[in-house]
Amino acid sequence: MHRGDQPVKTDAPGPIASSPPPPEARPSPARWWRAVAWIGLYLALVAAPLLMLLAGPLPKGGGRAWDFAMALGFGGLAVMGLQFVLTARFRRATAPFGIDIIYYFHRYAALVGIGLVVAHYAILRVGFADAVGPANPLAAPWHMTAGRVSLGLFVVLIVSSLGRKLLRIEYDGWRIGHAVMAVVAMVLAIVHIMGVGHYTAAAWRGTVWTAYSALWLMVAGYIRGWRPWVLRRHPYRVTSVRPERGRSWTVTLEPEGHPVLRFRPGQFAWVTLGTSPFRAREHPFSFSGSAADSRRLQFTIKELGDFTRTIKEVTPGTIAYVDGPHGVFSTDHFPSSPGFVFVAGGVGIAPVMSMLRTLADRGDRRPLLLIHGCRSWDDCLFREEVQELQSRLTLSVFQVLQEPPPGWSGGVGVLSEEVIGPRLAPLTASQVFFLCGPKPMADAVQQTLRRRGVPLGRIQTELFDMA
Numbered sequence: 001m002h003r004g005d006q007p008v009k010t011d012a013p014g015p016i017a018s019s020p021p022p023p024e025a026r027p028s029p030a031r032w033w034r035a036v037a038w039i040g041l042y043l044a045l046v047a048a049p050l051l052m053l054l055a056g057p058l059p060k061g062g063g064r065a066w067d068f069a070m071a072l073g074f075g076g077l078a079v080m081g082l083q084f085v086l087t088a089r090f091r092r093a094t095a096p097f098g099i100d101i102i103y104y105f106h107r108y109a110a111l112v113g114i115g116l117v118v119a120h121y122a123i124l125r126v127g128f129a130d131a132v133g134p135a136n137p138l139a140a141p142w143h144m145t146a147g148r149v150s151l152g153l154f155v156v157l158i159v160s161s162l163g164r165k166l167l168r169i170e171y172d173g174w175r176i177g178h179a180v181m182a183v184v185a186m187v188l189a190i191v192h193i194m195g196v197g198h199y200t201a202a203a204w205r206g207t208v209w210t211a212y213s214a215l216w217l218m219v220a221g222y223i224r225g226w227r228p229w230v231l232r233r234h235p236y237r238v239t240s241v242r243p244e245r246g247r248s249w250t251v252t253l254e255p256e257g258h259p260v261l262r263f264r265p266g267q268f269a270w271v272t273l274g275t276s277p278f279r280a281r282e283h284p285f286s287f288s289g290s291a292a293d294s295r296r297l298q299f300t301i302k303e304l305g306d307f308t309r310t311i312k313e314v315t316p317g318t319i320a321y322v323d324g325p326h327g328v329f330s331t332d333h334f335p336s337s338p339g340f341v342f343v344a345g346g347v348g349i350a351p352v353m354s355m356l357r358t359l360a361d362r363g364d365r366r367p368l369l370l371i372h373g374c375r376s377w378d379d380c381l382f383r384e385e386v387q388e389l390q391s392r393l394t395l396s397v398f399q400v401l402q403e404p405p406p407g408w409s410g411g412v413g414v415l416s417e418e419v420i421g422p423r424l425a426p427l428t429a430s431q432v433f434f435l436c437g438p439k440p441m442a443d444a445v446q447q448t449l450r451r452r453g454v455p456l457g458r459i460q461t462e463l464f465d466m467a
């Protein structure tokens with residue numbers, strides 16, 4: 001008996017809404033303009049402290065090197081402060097890019113920020129040792145110690161983030177430590193600037209600087225306070241946990257006293273199960289159900305680590321919170337594409353199922369190709385439903401197994417160029433490709449497509465890893 005045959009509480013079929021993609025689902029040049037506008041705003045906010053320094057007479061300084069060091073310090077701090085904004089998941093701001101890109105940017109911006117702050121400190125240490133004062137916190141002015149501790153915390157933050165997997169730091173613990181250290185480091189940096197007072201002494205500068213600093217801390221407050229509070233007012237209940245093939249489970253949620261969250265097929269949400277949203281125990285999962293289902297949300301989750309291994313123990317009635325929708329991995333962005341190709345590895349089929357189910361519910365008859373890589377035939381998640389969907393969609397399916405059963409006529413091995421190249425070749429001229437699975441798989445398929453001349457704009461990738 002395969003896992004899908006186990007007795008479970010089944011879902012009653014829900015009403016299918018006609019086919020309204022959410023209103024903002026338009027793949028227009030406007031998206032590019034919005035992206036440019038957000039980048040412009042980001043750069044303006046990074047430059048704001050420097051512009052503030054240049055506006056009005058500069059306080060008497062120690063020459064060019066001194067002013068340069070100060071500019072580096074203010075610039076670095078602005079970059080670090082804006083890290084709160086980048087990870088605040090403001091949907092309007094992340095929509096033109098995709099939140100995974102924002103998280104990657106967050107990572108590289110941290111390196112730029114710390115580089116600027118370290119350079120600020122190094123120039124002063126070498127050229128203006130008297131102004132920096134003694135390193136001993138008992139002898140140093142308190143605001144200098146605050147600056148040093150802040151710098152040390154920023155370094156620890158970055159090392160522990162970039163080396164998290166290497167250092168075997170557990171994700172949830174890392175995340176809490178990351179948030180606490182970031183806020184403390186930021187507060188200490190502001191204390192340092194205010195304490196030095198050199199560039200903030202003028203009343204107007206002090207006021208503007210205080211307001212600017214407050215912005216960062218308000219964003220931190222929004223992330224940890226306001227957003228969980230809003231989520232708590234929009235609870236969901238688990239109505240079923242259904243075993244699937246490949247050590248995966250489909251969790252169905254229904255809203256309690258409010259309309260169900262609308263999403264585009266392929267998007268994802270941060271899901272909290274069985275605990276308060278204030279505890280920041282949320283995990284990102286793609287919606288796997290149809291976006292046309294106006295009653296419930298579905299997520300298909302593979303057992304992988306500490307949290308996902310507990311999914312099978314979740315019981316109907318468990319409280320849940322859903323922060324979303326997020327992401328731009330969606331067929332809805334390409335209404336004029338002549339068809340779509342989906343390449344999924346393992347549970348990477350979850351967002352693809354959402355797109356297939358939605359396209360079927362909308363009566364879409366454009367040609368579709370699904371290439372699904374699985375370990376074995378028994379592990380091949382959703383294979384029965386995919387077969388059924390072929391009667392409702394113009395869908396071709398090519399399954400690739402690493403461990404094929406005797407007499408297997410599909411693909412064998414991993415999703416390499418040799419295995420899937422011939423299937424993709426006739427489609428590279430016009431189709432939009434959606435890739436979801438482990439990074440090596442997504443990289444290999446992307447390279448195959450690029451070699452065959454598919455522009456990046458027609459290759460959409462979702463990786464199930466952000467950190």
Ligand SMILES: Cc1cc2nc3c(=O)[nH]c(=O)nc-3n(C[C@H](O)[C@H](O)[C@H](O)COP(=O)(O)OP(=O)(O)OC[C@H]3O[C@@H](n4cnc5c(N)ncnc54)[C@H](O)[C@@H]3O)c2cc1C
Pocket residue numbers: 165171172268281282283284285286287299300301302303304305306307308309347350351462463464465466467
């Ligand atoms: C956009 C996106 C969509 C995803 N969709 C699905 C899906 O539909 N189905 C599915 O099975 N998996 C999905 N994942 C992966 C899923 O989020 C992780 O497998 C899960 O969070 C692992 O948690 P764990 O505690 O069980 O494993 P752990 O062993 O603790 O973590 C394994 C790795 O997962 C990542 N991870 C862990 N916790 C989090 C977290 N809270 N936030 C972000 N990353 C985390 C870390 O890189 C970690 O190293 C998705 C991930 C992303 C980024």
